[in-house]
Amino acid sequence: MQKKNYKISIGGGLIFLSMLVLFSCIDSKYDLTKDIDLTVLVGGDDLTLPIGNTEKVYLRQFIKVEDTELLDTLTTGGRAGEYFIQKEDAISDIKVTVDDVEIKDPKFTIPHFEYDASGGSNINDFVDVQTDKGEPFEGTFEIKEKMPAEILEIKSFEIKREKDTDYYIKVEFYVEKEHLADDDVLDVSQLKVTFPSFIVFEEKQEDGIFILNNTYYVSQTPKTVFLNQGNNYNYLKKLRIKKYDFGDGKKIENGLLMIEGDIILGGQLGIKLPQGKKISLITNINADPNIFNIGSITGKMDPDLKINPTKIELSGLPDFLDDNDVRINLTNPKIRLNIANPFRLPIKVKLDMLGWKNGKEIPESNVKIDDIIVPSGPITTIIVLSKLKSPEAGTQNYVVKNLNDLFLIIPDRIDMKIEAKADQSEDHIITLGATEQVVKLDYAVNMPLSFEKGSCIVYKHTIKGWNNSLKDVNVKKVHLETEIESIIPLEFTASVNAIGVSGNVLTGLKVGIKDNETILPCKEDGSASVTTPLIIEIETEDSGNIIKEVDGVVLNLKAKSTETIHGQPLKSSQYLIIKKIKATVHGGVQVDMN
Numbered sequence: 001m002q003k004k005n006y007k008i009s010i011g012g013g014l015i016f017l018s019m020l021v022l023f024s025c026i027d028s029k030y031d032l033t034k035d036i037d038l039t040v041l042v043g044g045d046d047l048t049l050p051i052g053n054t055e056k057v058y059l060r061q062f063i064k065v066e067d068t069e070l071l072d073t074l075t076t077g078g079r080a081g082e083y084f085i086q087k088e089d090a091i092s093d094i095k096v097t098v099d100d101v102e103i104k105d106p107k108f109t110i111p112h113f114e115y116d117a118s119g120g121s122n123i124n125d126f127v128d129v130q131t132d133k134g135e136p137f138e139g140t141f142e143i144k145e146k147m148p149a150e151i152l153e154i155k156s157f158e159i160k161r162e163k164d165t166d167y168y169i170k171v172e173f174y175v176e177k178e179h180l181a182d183d184d185v186l187d188v189s190q191l192k193v194t195f196p197s198f199i200v201f202e203e204k205q206e207d208g209i210f211i212l213n214n215t216y217y218v219s220q221t222p223k224t225v226f227l228n229q230g231n232n233y234n235y236l237k238k239l240r241i242k243k244y245d246f247g248d249g250k251k252i253e254n255g256l257l258m259i260e261g262d263i264i265l266g267g268q269l270g271i272k273l274p275q276g277k278k279i280s281l282i283t284n285i286n287a288d289p290n291i292f293n294i295g296s297i298t299g300k301m302d303p304d305l306k307i308n309p310t311k312i313e314l315s316g317l318p319d320f321l322d323d324n325d326v327r328i329n330l331t332n333p334k335i336r337l338n339i340a341n342p343f344r345l346p347i348k349v350k351l352d353m354l355g356w357k358n359g360k361e362i363p364e365s366n367v368k369i370d371d372i373i374v375p376s377g378p379i380t381t382i383i384v385l386s387k388l389k390s391p392e393a394g395t396q397n398y399v400v401k402n403l404n405d406l407f408l409i410i411p412d413r414i415d416m417k418i419e420a421k422a423d424q425s426e427d428h429i430i431t432l433g434a435t436e437q438v439v440k441l442d443y444a445v446n447m448p449l450s451f452e453k454g455s456c457i458v459y460k461h462t463i464k465g466w467n468n469s470l471k472d473v474n475v476k477k478v479h480l481e482t483e484i485e486s487i488i489p490l491e492f493t494a495s496v497n498a499i500g501v502s503g504n505v506l507t508g509l510k511v512g513i514k515d516n517e518t519i520l521p522c523k524e525d526g527s528a529s530v531t532t533p534l535i536i537e538i539e540t541e542d543s544g545n546i547i548k549e550v551d552g553v554v555l556n557l558k559a560k561s562t563e564t565i566h567g568q569p570l571k572s573s574q575y576l577i578i579k580k581i582k583a584t585v586h587g588g589v590q591v592d593m594n
Contacts, residue, residue, distance in 0.1 A: 464552025
């Protein structure tokens with residue numbers, strides 16, 4: 001508890017002057033040291049001694065920001081001088097890692113197209129590429145790979161781009177040479193291959209490659225593209241691939257990614273063959289390279305977002321906030337979380353906070369907040385948890401009505417447990433494999449010292465320096481009468497202890513405030529001070545020997561908000577002043593001149 005000491009004179013000079021006048025009337029021929037009791041009663045029934053005033057006692061004298069790193073004042077603007085408690089620190093980083101996935105040899109399968117030239121034909125004749133039943137000539141595409149447990153659903157994935165490597169789907173048409181003569185010719189210019197819609201090709205392709213609506217056309221314009229002896233009856237092109245996109249998503253079941261789709265070979269094949277010859281057109285489609293890693297995934301993931309529990313140390317608070325009797329109903333405490341999220345992964349956060357004091361839990365201080373949403377990045381999100389709605393530009397404000405439960409008894413430590421999970425209401429984008437990026441978190445506890453009803457803080461105020469004036473007098477009862485002017489927005493209830501020269505509390509004395517008078521707070525709007533008369537009673541049953549030891553009093557001030565005055569901030573410029581202090585000695589003063 002903060003102590004403020006003031007030394008004042010209790011009118012010893014006045015007593016001495018009275019003694020001087022009294023004894024100046026005694027004839028000097030008498031020896032006053034012999035056989036005469038020089039104990040003199042001064043003042044009759046009551047002796048009142050003026051003491052004076054103290055200076056203004058500003059809150060900055062009670063509440064010193066330099067005594068603790070946790071307490072500070074605002075320095076600018078209309079709120080300059082307002083006190084607040086602030087504690088900032090970092091929270092452990094969140095590592096987000098999902099193992100690499102390797103795709104091995106995607107399977108493209110298309111049956112051979114068989115043609116029997118029994119009727120003969122020439123180079124200008126084209127035949128439809130279809131089955132005997134006139135149906136599309138279909139093949140299949142298939143990928144089957146084991147996936148990390150964190151991946152729940154894939155909407156799309158991109159190929160991990162290695163340096164100096166392009167990724168293609170290779171399309172090749174050929175016929176076996178032993179079935180052809182030197183002058184046999186096939187024209188593949190009118191062939192086309194339609195791929196599954198989930199295969200997304202690059203817009204920019206090599207010269208001569210034309211893809212429209214996921215269909216590759218061998219020739220965009222009418223021209224001949226021969227398979228003949230000159231090109232070894234082989235035609236090959238590479239189609240640049242960008243990614244795989246599954247639209248509404250592909251569920252991962254039993255830890256496996258299963259991708260299946262149809263490939264359709266269509267168009268017409270130009271043929272010039274001798275009568276009675278049969279040919280077989282072979283279509284060969286492969287990934288090139290046929291082994292690659294997935295780079296990034298769009299979909300739904302559930303990575304392990306482990307955060308170590310955080311301990312917020314609040315030890316070292318000013319004594320007036322740290323007393324066991326202190327109860328604080330703050331007007332609007334705030335906790336800020338700054339979360340730098342570099343990932344395209346929205347995060348849902350739960351907080352569980354519990355206060356500790358003197359090594360013990362404060363059960364009633366437990367505060368839990370669910371469903372704090374951190375948007376996908378890269379972005380730094382400022383989350384403001386407050387008792388009252390406090391919208392601030394660039395922040396997300398969550399009103400936590402019971403937030404003050406955490407501070408009602410000011411803890412010396414807050415345990416903060418943070419549970420983070422990927423928000424499954426939105427899509428996620430994450431790069432697989434090791435990454436140096438992490439989600440960074442830090443917190444700031446901010447408590448403006450503005451109190452609501454039910455708050456109670458404790459001050460100690462010491463007035464001393466009387467002993468030189470009391471040590472030679474015998475009194476049974478002393479009343480200190482004073483007026484206390486206060487512009488502090490708190491009502492003070494006072495109890496009193498008498499202290500000796502060494503500062504020790506004296507026992508054997510009855511010390512108290514007459515009628516248990518309270519010190520009134522400032523005007524309701526905080527605009528003006530209010531003065532309260534106060535009488536401190538000090539009394540003993542013996543001859544006054546204990547009162548001789550009194551050097552002063554300690555006012556134990558419990559400050560609380562009232563029904564009408566609350567929600568006003570404490571400022572360093574607020575003060576109280578103890579005025580018109582006078583001591584009334586009932587029964588007079590016996591001065592021992594022996």
